Amino acid sequence: MRVEYYFRETASGMRRNGTIAFGAVMTAFIALFLFGLALLIRREIALVIESITGNVQVQVYVDDNADVQTIDQIHSILTQLPAVANADFEDKAAACARAAQIFQSNPTIIENTTCDTWPRSFRVTLADTSQYAQIPAALGCEPDANKQLQCTQPGVTTVRDWRDVLDRLSAITTAVSLGLFGLSVIMLISAVVLVSNTLRMGMFARRKEISIMRLVGATNWRIRVPFLIEGGSEALLGAALAIVTLFLGKVFVVDQLAGKIVWLPLVRNSDVLSVLPWVFVAAIFVAAVAGTVGMRRYLDV
Amino acid sequence: MISLQHVTKTYKNDVTALDDVSIEIEKGEFVFLVGPSGSGKSSSLRLLLREEEPSHGEVFVAGKNLAKLSAWSGVPKLRRNLGTVFQDFKLLPDKTVFENVSFALEVIGKAKHVIDHRVPEILEYVGLGEKLNNYPDELSGGEQQRVSIARACVNRPLVLLADEPTGNLDPNTSVDIMRLLDKVNKIGTTVVMATHDQAIVDAMRKRVIELDRGKVVRDQSRGVYS
Numbered sequence: 073m074r075v076e077y078y079f080r081e082t083a084s085g086m087r088r089n090g091t092i093a094f095g096a097v098m099t100a101f102i103a104l105f106l107f108g109l110a111l112l113i114r115r116e117i118a119l120v121i122e123s124i125t126g127n128v129q130v131q132v133y134v135d136d137n138a139d140v141q142t143i144d145q146i147h148s149i150l151t152q153l154p155a156v157a158n159a160d161f162e163d164k165a166a167a168c169a170r171a172a173q174i175f176q177s178n179p180t181i182i183e184n185t186t187c188d189t190w191p192r193s194f195r196v197t198l199a200d201t202s203q204y205a206q207i208p209a210a211l212g213c214e215p216d217a218n219k220q221l222q223c224t225q226p227g228v229t230t231v232r233d234w235r236d237v238l239d240r241l242s243a244i245t246t247a248v249s250l251g252l253f254g255l256s257v258i259m260l261i262s263a264v265v266l267v268s269n270t271l272r273m274g275m276f277a278r279r280k281e282i283s284i285m286r287l288v289g290a291t292n293w294r295i296r297v298p299f300l301i302e303g304g305s306e307a308l309l310g311a312a313l314a315i316v317t318l319f320l321g322k323v324f325v326v327d328q329l330a331g332k333i334v335w336l337p338l339v340r341n342s343d344v345l346s347v348l349p350w351v352f353v354a355a356i357f358v359a360a361v362a363g364t365v366g367m368r369r370y371l372d373v
Numbered sequence: 374m375i376s377l378q379h380v381t382k383t384y385k386n387d388v389t390a391l392d393d394v395s396i397e398i399e400k401g402e403f404v405f406l407v408g409p410s411g412s413g414k415s416s417s418l419r420l421l422l423r424e425e426e427p428s429h430g431e432v433f434v435a436g437k438n439l440a441k442l443s444a445w446s447g448v449p450k451l452r453r454n455l456g457t458v459f460q461d462f463k464l465l466p467d468k469t470v471f472e473n474v475s476f477a478l479e480v481i482g483k484a485k486h487v488i489d490h491r492v493p494e495i496l497e498y499v500g501l502g503e504k505l506n507n508y509p510d511e512l513s514g515g516e517q518q519r520v521s522i523a524r525a526c527v528n529r530p531l532v533l534l535a536d537e538p539t540g541n542l543d544p545n546t547s548v549d550i551m552r553l554l555d556k557v558n559k560i561g562t563t564v565v566m567a568t569h570d571q572a573i574v575d576a577m578r579k580r581v582i583e584l585d586r587g588k589v590v591r592d593q594s595r596g597v598y599s
Binding site for chain 1: 449452453454455465481528
């Protein structure tokens with residue numbers, strides 16, 4: 073009886089307020105879609121950065137023919153440098169596994185390569201990024217005509233400095249995510265305003281009922297819950313639409329790109345899935361704030 | 374049952390609606406509050422309902438100090454013990470007679486079998502047993518007021534507060550409504566009625582409390598309007 077009462081009240085409220093409720097749902101939908109999109113684009117850029125740089129500042133590539141002793145020697149040279157914080161050796165299996173992970177959405181790359189394709193390397197993290205020059209100096213590397221470093225240290229094929237690329241890509245990521253998050257925050261605020269407005273219109277349309285409810289001794293909860301459910305369902309409906317749209321975008325836009333741009337790693341279904349809880353959290357946030365704002369000073373006994 | 378102790382109510386615009394008013398009303402009494410407009414009748418009723426709180430003094434209803442009630446549970450409980458009737462009926466136009474009365478039980482969480490039992494019973498009691506499915510605009514003013522009395526009484530309140538219940542009705546209909554209120558009073562409900570209606574007060578010969586500019590100027594058992 074109680075539950076039925078609440079839902080009946082909510083449904084009749086939304087029907088009465090049809091167009092306004094529709095506006096609130098749509099705004100919540102666009103806001104939450106942008107929010108989810110922002111999260112996905114961040115993820116995509118992170119994937120791109122990882123595929124290009126492997127997320128390290130400096131990579132020292134090791135010749136396929138180098139033996140264990142040669143590799144140990146390179147390792148000790150690197151770790152003795154004050155500029156180096158960390159130098160992890162990555163063998164072919166690990167390099168292959170990482171590539172498989174990055175290019176999961178682009179199977180052509182994996183299919184057309186064997187694990188032997190991926191070079192072994194030291195993945196170096198710098199303690200002091202300005203002291204990068206210590207590394208090519210210690211390994212006896214000089215730039216050749218193509219600006220590729222040629223090294224005299226046995227076993228070292230070349231050294232790649234990713235700092236520049238990493239810095240630039242991070243700057244892009246930051247700008248893009250800030251922009252998108254800013255936009256989605258503005259949209260989320262609009263959603264809050266619209267949802268709380270719908271609630272207020274609903275309460276205004278039913279002010280006579282509400283005044284009688286108060287008069288006969290209905291509790292605040294009894295009066296408010298239908299409106300809270302109404303706000304909550306509007307936000308959650310918006311969230312559901314946003315999620316459906318994100319998945320459709322994944323299937324009809326992202327998946328169409330797969331294979332066309334070979335080097336580009338793409339977001340996967342699991343990435344979209346991992347975004348969903350946050351979209352729901354944002355929806356609940358919208359509903360909660362809208363409820364608090366919409367109810368304030370209107371329904372005090 | 375009802376006790377106002379040195380109650381003063383001053384509004385923000387410095388209007389004093391009640392000035393050191395003390396009133397005691399026993400269980401089962403029938404009391405008229407009379408006086409010109411602005412004498413403090415409606416303010417007294419609003420204080421009893423705790424729609425407002427006094428600036429000074431204390432109000433007790435059914436042994437409870439209203440100042441100590443919490444907004445979230447105490448005040449709703451208080452109002453379940455108070456029935457209210459108004460000059461303008463305050464019925465919901467899109468609900469039938471039955472629904473208007475059952476609404477009062479539904480929103481305080483009464484079970485369906487209680488509603489199905491009590492609503493026809495009270496509507497029969499006020500003489501509207503045949504009109505359960507009519508809408509308010511299909512009823513006469515007197516019948517609408519009966520619906521609102523049924524709504525006020527369906528939860529079996531200790532006190533019935535009536536604010537000018539006959540203000541919109543012709544004299545004959547008013548007499549019918551007074552008979553009904555008297556009937557409600559006879560079954561033990563304390564009735565407090567604010568009114569301008571001299572003929573009714575004079576005819577009923579009940580206790581009369583007269584207010585003028587916020588002060589009690591007369592408190593007379595079996596009194597007349599003036």
